[in-house]
Amino acid sequence: MKFGKLSWMFDERKRATTxxxxxxxxxxxxxxEARLLYKMSEKFCNSTIVELGRKYGGSTVVxxxxxxRQNGTGHIYSIDITDDHYQTAKDFIKSMKMDSYITLxxxxxxxxxxxxxxxxxxxxxxxxxxxxxxxxxxxxxxFPVIQINxxxxxxxxxxxxxPGITKAVNKFLKEKxxxxxxxxxxSALIQKLE
Ligand SMILES: C[S@@+](CC[C@H](N)C(=O)[O-])C[C@H]1O[C@@H](n2cnc3c(N)ncnc32)[C@H](O)[C@@H]1O
Numbered sequence: 001m002k003f004g005k006l007s008w009m010f011d012e013r014k015r016a017t018t019x020x021x022x023x024x025x026x027x028x029x030x031x032x033e034a035r036l037l038y039k040m041s042e043k044f045c046n047s048t049i050v051e052l053g054r055k056y057g058g059s060t061v062v063x064x065x066x067x068x069r070q071n072g073t074g075h076i077y078s079i080d081i082t083d084d085h086y087q088t089a090k091d092f093i094k095s096m097k098m099d100s101y102i103t104l105x106x107x108x109x110x111x112x113x114x115x116x117x118x119x120x121x122x123x124x125x126x127x128x129x130x131x132x133x134x135x136x137x138x139x140x141x142x143f144p145v146i147q148i149n150x151x152x153x154x155x156x157x158x159x160x161x162x163p164g165i166t167k168a169v170n171k172f173l174k175e176k177x178x179x180x181x182x183x184x185x186x187s188a189l190i191q192k193l194e
Contacts, residue, residue, distance in 0.1 A: 001065040027058025036184045044122025045072025052109035053128030054078045057089030064098035079105045110137040123151035132164030157188040
């Protein structure tokens with residue numbers, strides 16, 4: 001599915017005409033941030049992709065749409081702890097015909113899920129924990145799962161509202177074999193070098 005077909009998700013008036021309008025934002029990314037997710041999912045369309053924090057599944061659908069567009073064999077493991085949005089996300093993903101690309105996991109993003117084998121991820125998208133200790137735990141859990149030259153995409157970096165994320169990312173950039181490649185609005189794209 002082309003990225004353009006998803007543009008209604010970022011347009012409040014168009015969104016309001018769909019059954020998802022009542023939710024407010026079906027995706028909590030700017031269009032530019034979503035484009036980065038789409039671009040990276042095209043690049044890794046034959047790999048494993050991990051999403052930490054899905055809420056209603058907007059970002060999940062963006063990534064799946066890119067795999068679909070490329071006829072890729074890749075698969076997204078999307079982890080979120082809450083029961084509240086689980087069914088909404090499931091219904092939304094199904095309505096967009098993206099369910100075959102996605103496994104929804106209920107769990108804490110700080111822990112590796114025991115009942116799934118997830119390895120060699122092209123990238124991990126961090127959009128769950130927002131305090132220093134929790135995101136540090138996520139980094140430690142998921143960094144080994146990323147393939148060499150793969151990526152981390154960390155949302156809410158360098159925002160006054162989330163100083164813990166900025167502190168954790170800056171510490172990680174100093175201490176680990178990683179490189180900050182680019183920033184797109186609130187997202188940081190970081191490559192794992194070794
Ligand atoms: C900002 S929302 C995700 C938005 C989504 N990625 C998007 O762009 O539309 C953050 C989500 O992370 C989940 N979350 C927060 N802390 C978590 C944790 N420790 N484990 C699992 N999920 C968590 C929340 O339940 C919430 O749904």
